[in-house]
Amino acid sequence: MNVRVLGCSGAISSASDAAHDPGGTTALLVDEDILIDAGTGVAVLTDDELALVDHVFLTHSHLDHIAYLPLMIDAVGDARDTPVTVHASRATLDILQAHIFNNLIWPDFTRIPSPDAPGVRFEALETGEHVTLNGRTVTGLPARHTVPSMGFAITSDTACLAFSGDTTSNPEFWATVCALPGLRHVIVETAYPDAQIALAHAAHHYCPSLVADDLRGVQMKAELLISHLKPPHGAQILDELRAALPGVSLRALRAGEVLIL
Ligand SMILES: [Zn+2]
Numbered sequence: 001m002n003v004r005v006l007g008c009s010g011a012i013s014s015a016s017d018a019a020h021d022p023g024g025t026t027a028l029l030v031d032e033d034i035l036i037d038a039g040t041g042v043a044v045l046t047d048d049e050l051a052l053v054d055h056v057f058l059t060h061s062h063l064d065h066i067a068y069l070p071l072m073i074d075a076v077g078d079a080r081d082t083p084v085t086v087h088a089s090r091a092t093l094d095i096l097q098a099h100i101f102n103n104l105i106w107p108d109f110t111r112i113p114s115p116d117a118p119g120v121r122f123e124a125l126e127t128g129e130h131v132t133l134n135g136r137t138v139t140g141l142p143a144r145h146t147v148p149s150m151g152f153a154i155t156s157d158t159a160c161l162a163f164s165g166d167t168t169s170n171p172e173f174w175a176t177v178c179a180l181p182g183l184r185h186v187i188v189e190t191a192y193p194d195a196q197i198a199l200a201h202a203a204h205h206y207c208p209s210l211v212a213d214d215l216r217g218v219q220m221k222a223e224l225l226i227s228h229l230k231p232p233h234g235a236q237i238l239d240e241l242r243a244a245l246p247g248v249s250l251r252a253l254r255a256g257e258v259l260i261l
C-alpha cells in the first residue's frame, strides 16, 4: 500500500523550502483509488488519476479538506460509470448535503445525472467503525474540532498509518493509536505556534505544547509526521515541537512524498 501526499498545508500558500514543502491543503492518495480528504492538494492529480478515485474519506466538512470534492465529482463524470463513494460521519455528510450539494452552491450530485446513476453516493462511517476495500482498512479515529471530525487509521496487511485529521488536545486519539498493531507513521496536525495557543484553543487545533502534553507518558515508537502547519509559521512550529518532545522522531510531512506500508 502506498500513501502519496498530495497536500498537507494548513492554508494555501506559495511559500515552501527544502525542509518544508506542504503543497496545497490536506489530501492523501492511498494507492490509486482512495482519497483521504479532498483539499486543494488534489489539484496535482491528472485527469486520468482523478478518474481512478473510487472512494473519498473525509475527516470533516471544513473547506480546506473538501474544496476539490464538488469540482472533482463534476470533472470525472464522463470518465466514470460508477459514482464516487464519500465516506464520512453522518453529521459531516448532512453538512455536505445541506451546504454544498444543495443546488445553490453546487448541484446535488447525489441525484444527478440521475437518482439511479448519480455522480456521488454518501456512506456514513463513525468513529470506531471501519471499511475494508481490497485489503486496505480505513478506521475512524477520535478527533476534537470545532465541527464533527475524525481521524483515520489506514491499515495494510503489514503496517498501519494513523492520521489525526484536524484536532486539538485528544488523549483518546493517542491511546487508540498506540494500540494499533504495525503502526509505522502518525500524521498529526500542528496548526499554530505556541504564541498562538489562544487561537489553537478557539479553533480547536494543536500547538506544540498541547501535542507535548498529550504525549507525556505515551509510548510512541512510530515516526511523527507533522501536517497542517499554518504558513508562515512552519519552521517555528517544528522547532517548538522538537524542543518540547526531545527524543521523539518527528519531521514535517512533505507534498509529493510517498509513504510505503
Ligand atoms: Zn478544520
Ligand SMILES: [Zn+2]
Binding pocket: 062, 064, 065, 166, 228
Ligand atoms: Zn484544516
